[in-house]
Amino acid sequence: MAETSPLTVFEERQDQIHCTGDGPFEMACNRDSLAGAVSQRACVFCGSRVVLYPIADALHLVHGPIGCAAYTWDIRGSLSSGPELHRLSFSTDLRERDVIFGGEKKLAAALDELIDRHHPNAAFVYSTCIVGIIGDDLEAVCRTMTEKKGIPVIPVLSEGFKGNKRAGYLAACKAMNRLVGTGDVTDISPVSVNILGDFNLAGEIWIIRNYFERMGVQVVANITGDGRVADIRRAHGAALNVVQCSGATLDLAKMMREEHGVPFVRAAYLGIEDMADSLYRIADFFKGIDPGIVDRTRALVREEVSALLPRLAEMRRDLEGKKAAIYVGGAFKAFSLIKAFRHLGMTVAVVGSQTGTEEDYAELAQVTDPGTIIIDDANPLELSRFVKEKDVDVFVGGVKERPIAYKLGVGFCDHNHERKIALEGFEGMYNFAREVHASAMSPVWRFVPRREAQNRAAAKGGTAPADAGSDAPAPGEANIPNDKEAVA
Amino acid sequence: MLLRHTPKEIKERSALVINPAKTCQPIGAMYAALGIHGCMPHSHGSQGCCAYHRSTLTRHYKEPVPGTTSSFTEGASVFGGQANLLQAIDNIFTVYEPEVVAVHTTCLSETIGDDLPQIRDKAFKEGKVPAGKEIIYASTPSYVGSHITGFSNMVKGMVSCLCEATGKKNGKVNVLPGWVEPSDMTEIKRIAAMIGVDITMFPDTSGVLNGPLTGKHRTFAEGGTKIADIRKAGDAIGTLALGEWASADGARTLDSQCKVPCRILDLPIGLSATDRFVDALRIVGGTSVPAELELERGQLVDVISDMHQYFYGKKVALVGDPDQLISLTEFLVNLDMQPVYVVTGTPGKRFERRIKELTADAGFEVKVKAAGDMFLLHQWIKNGPVDLIIGNTYCKYIARDEDIPLVRHGFPILDRVGHQYFPTTGYTGAIRLLEKMLDAFLDRKDRDTPEKHFELVY
Numbered sequence: 001m002a003e004t005s006p007l008t009v010f011e012e013r014q015d016q017i018h019c020t021g022d023g024p025f026e027m028a029c030n031r032d033s034l035a036g037a038v039s040q041r042a043c044v045f046c047g048s049r050v051v052l053y054p055i056a057d058a059l060h061l062v063h064g065p066i067g068c069a070a071y072t073w074d075i076r077g078s079l080s081s082g083p084e085l086h087r088l089s090f091s092t093d094l095r096e097r098d099v100i101f102g103g104e105k106k107l108a109a110a111l112d113e114l115i116d117r118h119h120p121n122a123a124f125v126y127s128t129c130i131v132g133i134i135g136d137d138l139e140a141v142c143r144t145m146t147e148k149k150g151i152p153v154i155p156v157l158s159e160g161f162k163g164n165k166r167a168g169y170l171a172a173c174k175a176m177n178r179l180v181g182t183g184d185v186t187d188i189s190p191v192s193v194n195i196l197g198d199f200n201l202a203g204e205i206w207i208i209r210n211y212f213e214r215m216g217v218q219v220v221a222n223i224t225g226d227g228r229v230a231d232i233r234r235a236h237g238a239a240l241n242v243v244q245c246s247g248a249t250l251d252l253a254k255m256m257r258e259e260h261g262v263p264f265v266r267a268a269y270l271g272i273e274d275m276a277d278s279l280y281r282i283a284d285f286f287k288g289i290d291p292g293i294v295d296r297t298r299a300l301v302r303e304e305v306s307a308l309l310p311r312l313a314e315m316r317r318d319l320e321g322k323k324a325a326i327y328v329g330g331a332f333k334a335f336s337l338i339k340a341f342r343h344l345g346m347t348v349a350v351v352g353s354q355t356g357t358e359e360d361y362a363e364l365a366q367v368t369d370p371g372t373i374i375i376d377d378a379n380p381l382e383l384s385r386f387v388k389e390k391d392v393d394v395f396v397g398g399v400k401e402r403p404i405a406y407k408l409g410v411g412f413c414d415h416n417h418e419r420k421i422a423l424e425g426f427e428g429m430y431n432f433a434r435e436v437h438a439s440a441m442s443p444v445w446r447f448v449p450r451r452e453a454q455n456r457a458a459a460k461g462g463t464a465p466a467d468a469g470s471d472a473p474a475p476g477e478a479n480i481p482n483d484k485e486a487v488a
Numbered sequence: 489m490l491l492r493h494t495p496k497e498i499k500e501r502s503a504l505v506i507n508p509a510k511t512c513q514p515i516g517a518m519y520a521a522l523g524i525h526g527c528m529p530h531s532h533g534s535q536g537c538c539a540y541h542r543s544t545l546t547r548h549y550k551e552p553v554p555g556t557t558s559s560f561t562e563g564a565s566v567f568g569g570q571a572n573l574l575q576a577i578d579n580i581f582t583v584y585e586p587e588v589v590a591v592h593t594t595c596l597s598e599t600i601g602d603d604l605p606q607i608r609d610k611a612f613k614e615g616k617v618p619a620g621k622e623i624i625y626a627s628t629p630s631y632v633g634s635h636i637t638g639f640s641n642m643v644k645g646m647v648s649c650l651c652e653a654t655g656k657k658n659g660k661v662n663v664l665p666g667w668v669e670p671s672d673m674t675e676i677k678r679i680a681a682m683i684g685v686d687i688t689m690f691p692d693t694s695g696v697l698n699g700p701l702t703g704k705h706r707t708f709a710e711g712g713t714k715i716a717d718i719r720k721a722g723d724a725i726g727t728l729a730l731g732e733w734a735s736a737d738g739a740r741t742l743d744s745q746c747k748v749p750c751r752i753l754d755l756p757i758g759l760s761a762t763d764r765f766v767d768a769l770r771i772v773g774g775t776s777v778p779a780e781l782e783l784e785r786g787q788l789v790d791v792i793s794d795m796h797q798y799f800y801g802k803k804v805a806l807v808g809d810p811d812q813l814i815s816l817t818e819f820l821v822n823l824d825m826q827p828v829y830v831v832t833g834t835p836g837k838r839f840e841r842r843i844k845e846l847t848a849d850a851g852f853e854v855k856v857k858a859a860g861d862m863f864l865l866h867q868w869i870k871n872g873p874v875d876l877i878i879g880n881t882y883c884k885y886i887a888r889d890e891d892i893p894l895v896r897h898g899f900p901i902l903d904r905v906g907h908q909y910f911p912t913t914g915y916t917g918a919i920r921l922l923e924k925m926l927d928a929f930l931d932r933k934d935r936d937t938p939e940k941h942f943e944l945v946y
Contacts, residue, residue, distance in 0.1 A: 035559045035572045036530075036579030038707075043536020065595050065630035066505060066833070067512030071540035073882070075547075084490050087885070088863075093505040094631050099599060109503035118493055129534055129596040130631065133565060160534035161560040161596060380552060381583070384705035399543045403552040409703045449703030 013037075016377060018361065021370030027361045028376070038379045041354050043160035045128050046072070047168020050417065051248050052124050052156065052175065053086055054078035054199050055227040059120035061090045063107050063138065064128030068160075069093075076417040078199045080226050081206070085118060094130060104136050108145065115149045121229035122152040124175060132159030152229075154178050165329070166247050166355050173252035176223065176232060180256060183230060185237025191286045191293070192218040194235045194262075196253055197244035198269070198424070200225025201417060207425035208269055211279060215297050216290060223249055236260035240285055242267045242278070247330045247355050269424035270336035270432070272308070272343060276301045304426035312343060315433040318441055320345035322393040325386065327378060327401055328415060331356035331364065337396060337415065338367055344433055349390035352378045380404050394440045409448030411439030490885045494863060496870040506863035507882065509807050510833025512630035513638030515541040516667065517592035518555055520642035521624075523673075523691020525712030526587030528580050532573055532602065533594025534560045548900040549670075549697040549908055554707050556580050556589075560596055569602045570610070577623065578616045584707050587715055588622040592642060598629035622715055624649035634834040635899070636733050636809050639667045643738035646690060650715065651722035653746035658723040661772050662748065663689040664738050666731030666755055666811050667899070668913060670694040670711075675911035676730070676756070679766065682781050685773030688717050688724065698908035722746035726772045730765070731755045731811030733834065755811045756913045758819025758921070759788060784915040791922050792823060798929055798946070805829040807865050807879035808898035810839045810858070816878065816897070817846050819918065826852045829868045835859035862886065876928055893928035895921075 015028040045064075049072045053060055062069040069091030080086065092110050094103050107125065115123060123145070127138050138155035145153040156175045158168050193212065198205045205225040212219050220238040221231035235241075241253045241264035253264035265285065267278035283297040324346050326337050331353040338348045351364055352375035364374050373386045384404055387395060395405035398416030405412040413435045415423065421431045445451055514531055518541045521529035531538035538557035545553040556579075558564070558572040573591070580589055591604060604625040611617055626645035628638040643664060663680065665673050674694040680687040695711020721727075721742065727750035729739035739750035751772075756765035763785075770777055792799075802825045806813050810832050820827045830843050836858050843856040855868055862879075866886045869877075873890065877883045880898040887894035901907050911917040930946055937943070 034575075034579060036556050036576030036583075037559075038554055038556050038584070039535055039539070039559065041535050042539040043534045046536050046539070061504075065512050066508050066510060066634070067514070067537070067540065067630050069505070070508045070511035071544055073508070075543075083493075085493055087490055088493060089505075089507050091505045091508060092503060093508070094595075096629070096632050099595070099631050106503045113499075113501065113503065117495065129560075129565075129594070130599060133596060133599045160536045161565045162562055164535070380554070380705060381707065399546055400539075400552070403546055403550055404705050406550075407552060407699075407701055407703075407705050409701060448701055 013382075016375065017382070018365060018374040020365050020368045020372040020374060025362055025365045027358065027374070038381070039377060041377060042165050043129075044162050044164070044168040044171060045126060045158040045160045047165035047248075048126060048156045048158035048172040048175070049168070050076060050199070051169055051172035051224060054080075054224040055122075055124075055229060055232070056080035056086045057083040057121045057228050058085070059090065059114055059118060059123040060086060060126070061092065061107075061110060061114065061123060062126045062128065063092045063103065063131050063136070064094055064126070065130060066091050066093045068126070068128045076199065077201050077420065078225055079201075079203050082228075085120060090114060099130060099134055102134060102136055103131065104141050107136065107138075107141050111141070111145045111153060112148075115145070115151065115153075120151065122154065122179060124154050124156050126156045126158050128158070129160040132162065152179060152182070164355065169248045170251045173249060173255065176252055177255045177259075179229065179232045180252075181233075181236045181260060183233030183235075183237075185234045188220055188234070188237040189218040190239055191216060191290050192220050192238045193240045193242045193282065194221040194223055194238045195219060195225075195244075196223045196241050196249040196264070198222070198225045199417070201419055202422040204269070204422045204424040204428065207422055207427060211300060211425065212282070214300050215279065215283060216293055217282060217286065223252065236262060238262060240265065240282065242282060244268060244332070247332075268332060268336045270333065270428065271340035272305060272426065272429055273339050274336045275425055275429070276305070308426045308430055311430050312433055315437045316343070316345045318437060319433075322346045322440055323349045323390060324436075325350035325383075325390065325392040325395045325397075325410075326415075327352045327375075327383060327395070327397040329354045329398065331360035333415060334360075334364060335367065338364075340429060340432060343429070344436060346394075346436075348372060349392050350375070350383075350386045352376060352383075384408055394436050409445055409450035411436070411442060411445065413439055491866060491889050494866050494870070496867065498864070498867045498871070505833070505861045507861050507866075507885075508833050509831055509861050509865070509879075510634035510636075510809075511544075512595075512635060513628035513633055513641065514592050514594055514630060515544060516635035516638030516640070517590070517626050517628045517642035517645075518542075518553075519545065519667065519693070520639045520646075520691045521590035521592070522553070522696050523693040523712055524588055524590065524646065524718070525714045526708045527712060528584055528586040528589050528707075529555045530576060530580065530589050530591045531555060531557045531594060532569060532591055532597045532604070533558060534596060537594050544900055545697070547902045550905065551697050551699060551908075552705065553697075554584070556584075558597070565596060565600060568600055569597050570607050573602070573607050574611055574614070574616060577611045581616065581618055581621060586621070586708060588624060590642065590645070591623060591625040592628045592638065593626075594628070595630040598627065622650065634809075636667060636811070636834050639734050640737045643691065643735060644741050646718055647721070647738050647742045647745065650718045651742055651746055652719055653722040653748075656723060657725050658720060659686065660720070660724045661685050661687045661769070662721045662724045662727040662739075662742065663687045664727065664729045664735035665689055665692070666729075666734035667809060668730075668755065669907045669911065670696065670698040671907065671909050671911040672913040672917065675914045675917055679756075679781065679914050680769055682778050683766065683769045683773060684775040684778070685769050688721050689713065690718050690721065722748065724748050726750065728753060728765070728768055728772065732814075733810040733836075733839075735811075754818070755815045757812065757815035758918050759785075759792075759822055759915070760818055761815045762914055762918065781915070788915040788918050788922075791919055795922070795926055795946075796824065798926060799823040799825050801826060802876060802929065803828045803874040804876045804878060805831075805865060805869055805874045805892075807831045807862060807877070807883060810834050810836065812898055814839075814842055814846065817843055819921070821847060821850050823922075826850070826854075828852060828854055828872070828874060829865055830854060830856040831860040831862070831865045832858055833861060866890075876925065893932050895924045895928055897921075
């Protein structure tokens with residue numbers, strides 16, 4: 001069975017895995033998943049849906065068979081401070097008849113009814129694989145409905161087979177770009193930003209908005225966490241776009257720069273340095289017109305960090321020397337996580353992403369310690385092999401990785417869309433430390449096979465250490481016996 | 489109010505589904521395939537489908553779920569997916585070494601017209617399938633039926649691709665369990681063993697999706713029905729198919745293919761349906777019901793009698809899959825409860841007829857809808873409240889908004905555990921259902937009763 005071949009890596013995938021310090025950096029990525037691989041990746045539709053869905057006062061209609069709507073029904077905790085229309089699942093539920101005769105009439109009827117009942121401020125219509133095949137003219141239906149209903153009805157060209165999640169991000173950005181530039185910008189402060197690429201998981205965008213407000217920066221539009229159509233329509237009035245998440249909304253920032261002259265800066269809200277750097281970068285941008293902003297920002301960071309550090313130190317006491325593996329969607333998160341783990345005294349032994357670019361991976365190779373495994377579009381066999389080989393204590397990943405980590409007897413932190421606690425900002429850093437602590441230090445790992453031999457040894461010595469997981473091998477010492485055990 | 493956008497006024501809808509009470513075929517095919525030992529489910533379509541199915545099953549079971557995809561691109565959608573599938577089959581057998589690959593289609597591959605039997609033949613001819621290994625397949629277009637249809641189609645695929653009749657009966661009885669939880673599959677095997685009937689059950693996800701923490705990641709778990717056993721199902725003396733919607737097609741195919749007579753039964757959920765299952769097993773196996781099972785039945789009737797006043801007249805909204813709802817409706821009527829609203833997302837008028845039959849003499853009006861959705865159910869509830877909702881996790885929006893207790897049952901359950909380990913089938917499973925419903929009613933009573941009427945003992 002597969003247990004006999006944990007070391008098999010698809011030959012075609014060799015160049016999507018790199019070990020820091022092993023020869024020159026050269027890595028393939030942004031490549032379609034190999035047919036037959038247990039890929040952790042999703043499709044174009046998935047990418048579009050996750051970007052747009054947090055716009056809470058828009059109607060989100062999935063034009064396709066029921067599955068595409070059912071599997072994306074409120075699975076992300078993108079919170080709204082007002083309307084909750086985004087939490088409903090709307091689908092044209094295409095049937096065999098529609099596939100044969102076309103689904104345009106059904107789509108128009110659905111939009112007609114939904115817009116009349118819910119009075120959304122805009123409607124997004126997502127196309128799916130089947131729509132791309134049967135050739136429904138989404139543009140035409142949406143144009144007609146826009147005229148008829150007086151709200152923007154926008155097609156999202158997200159046929160699943162037309163690429164991976166990144167292509168979906170682009171389709172979402174193109175859809176949003178149709179809204180940008182159509183709203184009134186008269187009362188917008190010259191010290192103002194849009195927040196791009198934050199989806200308000202567990203209320204995170206509220207933390208970030210609060211920082212900006214304390215700095216004296218007006219937030220025009222959240223794109224898209226707790227997002228509103230009217231805000232996006234006037235987003236071009238903001239002085240600056242602050243873009244988080246390397247993949248999801250960067251395209252929109254580029255479009256806005258080109259069409260409306262709005263510059264953008266990259267930001268990351270995870271971890272102390274990245275959060276502080278992001279705030280300083282914004283302060284720096286505005287210091288010409290608002291000289292006081294630098295001091296206000298410094299005061300904010302000082303206040304937050306001095307409250308945070310003693311609390312982190314408590315966590316670090318237990319976590320020092322432990323090892324982490326990271327597998328995330330966008331590579332930007334990996335950078336922040338590597339730094340965040342350093343604050344906890346932890347090293348990152350394995351790092352990978354679903355959608356990283358060549359530059360991302362080159363940068364990862366720069367910032368990681370020798371021996372770190374860097375991997376693009378990993379499959380579970382590869383992930384579990386490296387997690388065991390490196391004997392990690394905590395795995396950071398998403399829904400599909402969680403049970404793999406647990407089966408191996410390794411702690412887990414959901415850094416993906418299923419996280420239930422805010423991980424952004426300074427208070428998010430504390431939450432992250434707590435989450436890592438909760439999982440890495442859980443007593444449950446004492447009862448799992450991976451640690452049993454170590455426990456027995458400890459018991460023989462007479463006193464079991466309070467922390468049964470601290471006996472990791474020395475750095476560089478490959479944990480081969482574990483793997484042999486797995487083979488047997 | 490999360491669902492504040494749901495108006496009380498009900499209007500006929502023809503063009504859309506809101507808050508679905510179903511999903512699409514392929515995930516059912518994937519779940520069924522996981523019930524074969526050493527089976528790699530393969531999704532012949534874009535990679536999103538496979539990712540969604542695996543994620544949903546993982547959320548429901550808290551287990552890793554293997555599954556591969558043909559990773560369709562634009563080219564494959566124009567020129568057909570044969571090359572992708574052949575390459576996938578080659579890769580899967582090389583790297584993951586499964587016993588069998590279970591291929592299901594998606595809306596995409598169905599519509600472009602990929603011919604699975606022909607591609608399967610080609611894979612064998614080109615030597616991409618190692619000796620002794622198998623490929624089975626099912627056509628599961630997402631725009632027909634529901635996830636239940638997909639499950640049923642994959643069970644049928646197991647029969648048509650694997651079952652053979654040697655002409656010599658082997659004395660065994662096939663049980664097709666329907667789309668039930670791994671815990672239910674264990675329970676069904678336990679009941680058969682108690683009665684002394686030698687069964688082959690397929691699929692069987694026990695030991696696959698409720699496995700132990702072993703410290704190892706294995707692509708394939710210990711459990712699942714062995715390919716060799718499914719092959720021999722063609723020599724069985726009979727088949728009991730549990731659940732018309734999920735199992736009947738497979739059983740009938742086996743009958744016509746290998747001349748194995750079948751009986752279609754309701755899922756053994758609740759007293760009467762379990763009685764019929766036990767009786768059918770006894771008859772087909774030529775055995776008698778043992779005292780231990782009589783005892784379990786007696787305990788169930790005892791609990792019902794002890795607490796029947798708390799069930800009396802309780803109005804219940806049921807939403808889920810047809811086979812489960814049919815048995816649950818019958819059970820609730822037996823308990824003197826009133827399943828006033830019954831909704832499934834799976835299309836089929838005969839479901840509505842069956843529910844009407846089961847409630848015909850019960851003395852209350854029942855609203856039933858096939859191809860319905862949770863938006864409609866919520867509207868019904870707004871127009872006439874109920875005491876309890878039984879359904880999957882998505883019911884929690886309605887339960888919270890309307891302040892109605894919820895017993896989770898069905899698929900998916902994304903926010904609780906238990907379904908993997910504790911069955912609701914059989915007599916003890918029925919006791920568990922009673923316990924859950926009573927907990928819901930009595931916790932509510934303890935919460936809501938004014939202090940001066942508060943009671944210690946029920």
